[in-house]
Amino acid sequence: MVAHLLRLKLALLRNSVRRSPWQLVGLGIGALYALGLVGLAVAGLVFLRGADAGLAQTVVVLGGAAALLGWAIIPVAASAADLTLDPARFTTLAVPMPQLLTGLALGGLIGIPGIATSLVALATVATWSRSVPAAGGALVGAVLGVLSCVVLSKVVTTATAGLASSRRFKDVSSVAFLIPLVLLGPLLAGITEGIAGSGDFLAVLAGALSWTPVGAAWSLGGEMAAGGYGAAALKLVIALATLAGLALCWKVLLQRALVTPPYAGTSRKRASGLGLFGLFPATPTGAVTARSLIYWLRDPRYAGALVVVPLLPVLLLFQAGQTGSYGLLVFVGPLTAFLLAWSISSDVSYDNTAFALHLATGVRGVSDRLGRALACLLFALPVVLAFSVLPFLFSGDWDQLPGLLGLSLGILFSGMGLSSVVSARYTVAVPLPGDSPFKKPPGNVAQTMAVQFGGMGVLLLLVAPEIVLVVAQFITGSVVPGWINLGLGPVLGLALFVAGVRLGGKWLDARGPELLAQLVLNR
Amino acid sequence: MTIQPPDLSAPGNRPLPPVPALSLRGLAKRFGDKIAVNGISLDVPAGSFYGIVGPNGAGKTTTLSMATGLLRPDFGTAHVHGVDVWQHALEAKKMMGILPDGVRLFDRLTGEQLVSYAGLLRGMDKEVVASRVQELLSALDLGQDAGKLVVDYSAGMTKKIALASALIHAPRLLVLDEPFESVDPVSAANIRDILDRYVASGGTVIVSSHVMDLVQRMCDHVAVVAAGRLLAAGTVDEVRAGESLEDRFVQLVGGRSQTEGLEWLRTF
Numbered sequence: 001m002v003a004h005l006l007r008l009k010l011a012l013l014r015n016s017v018r019r020s021p022w023q024l025v026g027l028g029i030g031a032l033y034a035l036g037l038v039g040l041a042v043a044g045l046v047f048l049r050g051a052d053a054g055l056a057q058t059v060v061v062l063g064g065a066a067a068l069l070g071w072a073i074i075p076v077a078a079s080a081a082d083l084t085l086d087p088a089r090f091t092t093l094a095v096p097m098p099q100l101l102t103g104l105a106l107g108g109l110i111g112i113p114g115i116a117t118s119l120v121a122l123a124t125v126a127t128w129s130r131s132v133p134a135a136g137g138a139l140v141g142a143v144l145g146v147l148s149c150v151v152l153s154k155v156v157t158t159a160t161a162g163l164a165s166s167r168r169f170k171d172v173s174s175v176a177f178l179i180p181l182v183l184l185g186p187l188l189a190g191i192t193e194g195i196a197g198s199g200d201f202l203a204v205l206a207g208a209l210s211w212t213p214v215g216a217a218w219s220l221g222g223e224m225a226a227g228g229y230g231a232a233a234l235k236l237v238i239a240l241a242t243l244a245g246l247a248l249c250w251k252v253l254l255q256r257a258l259v260t261p262p263y264a265g266t267s268r269k270r271a272s273g274l275g276l277f278g279l280f281p282a283t284p285t286g287a288v289t290a291r292s293l294i295y296w297l298r299d300p301r302y303a304g305a306l307v308v309v310p311l312l313p314v315l316l317l318f319q320a321g322q323t324g325s326y327g328l329l330v331f332v333g334p335l336t337a338f339l340l341a342w343s344i345s346s347d348v349s350y351d352n353t354a355f356a357l358h359l360a361t362g363v364r365g366v367s368d369r370l371g372r373a374l375a376c377l378l379f380a381l382p383v384v385l386a387f388s389v390l391p392f393l394f395s396g397d398w399d400q401l402p403g404l405l406g407l408s409l410g411i412l413f414s415g416m417g418l419s420s421v422v423s424a425r426y427t428v429a430v431p432l433p434g435d436s437p438f439k440k441p442p443g444n445v446a447q448t449m450a451v452q453f454g455g456m457g458v459l460l461l462l463v464a465p466e467i468v469l470v471v472a473q474f475i476t477g478s479v480v481p482g483w484i485n486l487g488l489g490p491v492l493g494l495a496l497f498v499a500g501v502r503l504g505g506k507w508l509d510a511r512g513p514e515l516l517a518q519l520v521l522n523r
Numbered sequence: 524m525t526i527q528p529p530d531l532s533a534p535g536n537r538p539l540p541p542v543p544a545l546s547l548r549g550l551a552k553r554f555g556d557k558i559a560v561n562g563i564s565l566d567v568p569a570g571s572f573y574g575i576v577g578p579n580g581a582g583k584t585t586t587l588s589m590a591t592g593l594l595r596p597d598f599g600t601a602h603v604h605g606v607d608v609w610q611h612a613l614e615a616k617k618m619m620g621i622l623p624d625g626v627r628l629f630d631r632l633t634g635e636q637l638v639s640y641a642g643l644l645r646g647m648d649k650e651v652v653a654s655r656v657q658e659l660l661s662a663l664d665l666g667q668d669a670g671k672l673v674v675d676y677s678a679g680m681t682k683k684i685a686l687a688s689a690l691i692h693a694p695r696l697l698v699l700d701e702p703f704e705s706v707d708p709v710s711a712a713n714i715r716d717i718l719d720r721y722v723a724s725g726g727t728v729i730v731s732s733h734v735m736d737l738v739q740r741m742c743d744h745v746a747v748v749a750a751g752r753l754l755a756a757g758t759v760d761e762v763r764a765g766e767s768l769e770d771r772f773v774q775l776v777g778g779r780s781q782t783e784g785l786e787w788l789r790t791f
Binding site: 273274275277282283284286287288290291294295298299351352353354356357358359360361362363364433434513514516517 | 591594595612613616621630632639643647649652
């Protein structure tokens, strides 16, 4: 039965790849990336063989504890739990519980994260191949540690299944998960700085962790190498008890989950009015604007972009604080303008087949284009203005303000115009409605890349005059090109915006059904 | 005082044949090497309650998509009350209310917002939209859930809110693809009442379904589609020719497997 489950997992993996060669490419890229990281980690661990035993022990224990933490948190936080072998699908099959658990646990090892963790864990055997007992201890520790990772991840995902399947939690967690991801650089820098300041602390932390369920398994090799056989035996007991305890928890949770499917809970809400629809004029354009704005707020795929935008200046401010120069910070305005303007280039792809409503109601293409662009402009314009002006409070170099402000506005308006054309004609692969923004989207990856890079190239051409003027100011030091840019950027940008909305609208009127047909394929 | 009936035999005085609500001529669509619809011609008389039945994958949805302007046909034409759907799309779409099958909705809107959105997109007046939305929601038993996001609706509720979006502009022709799928019996009866009254006042309804009983009871006309072709069309009585619609359908479509074999199923 366990072998059956493993074969099922492999077959599912193979079939998912067979659906399209691009899936294979995606898996290949993921595997290469993982291979690179694993290679680095393995090399490091092998290298540690020659290092001081205390240092090796600290690194291995802390690394193992971090892996355990990762397996527990990431699947829930990123709502990316691997559900290819969802236990709920076995309810009707009467598989004996112990075999189901073993099969699912081993099945969890098949896949990029499982294989990567196993390889890195096995590399600790190399670290401790200083003597036979040490290597043996490391091997036992690695097996116990990896199994604990997998089972812990199962415990957490099973326990939070009810929570995680609720739409609200998914929406919030997938957006919240972005924040640490974007701030990864500053966070890592801060942590390494802290570590450099207190090297001893880590050794103490590792020592303490090695007596807890979190680190016991990973410390077996080091303990054996140090000759502490008694301590090693005790830690083995702790590690075994940890695994057994986790397995028991999982079994209990699973038994309960199998007979009580998650209940999402219903809150009946009476009509709460039209919300934003009441604020906008009752025209098709106004309706599209209101609908798009509601999506910017409620759909995590859009809201994710909104969360990243305020983090951009934080990121650049941090960089400025590190290097002491505000050179990059002043570009946060143009950068934000580009991000927000380009974000609506996949608007219709985000709609997915819900776009059929626009087609069925016969809304004119121009209204559709203008409504979407206005919704984005409503918040993008103030944000870009603020981000263009505020950095100069730090840098104080006010001479550059007119030129960069012109560039920002030029990029914003031209980009909106271009996006309006692009999304009227091309669909790109984006996460489906209701999916996590991190989920690998189905659909044509090649076309997505072509549209994204091609579109950015065209945008670069469209804003070339503004860029040239900014460069001219930098080179000559004269403020004249800057002031010209302040006039040229908005004027040229608005002209391109109007042209883009009109052309996009015309294309949409002519090719609406073809666009829907493409969306159906991406479904 | 009596009104003389017009002399039908007099030349030039003959009434024009009534314009059908929907008229399809030679519609065809190919996806890759699969021919989904292979030349369907059909007239749906105005004021009829028309059922389109067929096995899974018969091409019902493809045909209705091409008839309503959602999918461009490879060949053939579609006219709604005499207006070409593909030449004068806007004019034709004004007369149609469409419930497509298998497409998503803007489901991050509340039910009330979604139906209002459908009305506003058609350029309707805000007050008219607001009052019609309230009536539609209570008629479809959705008044309690008006403020809930459509993404949190059950399958049947989603069908009903999509139906409300198709009704909001009082169309002359309703094209409903599988309108009763996963709708509970009480709501289904309510929807049938709404549709019956709509037809009685001169509207035309086209529904696709594979529930034969429902079509036989509800519709006055029926068309049988299989493998992309039209096998039979006419009034329900004409098509079923004295048998039940279900038996007649199975005869027309074929494909009943002989219930031999499976002896082991009785060996428990």
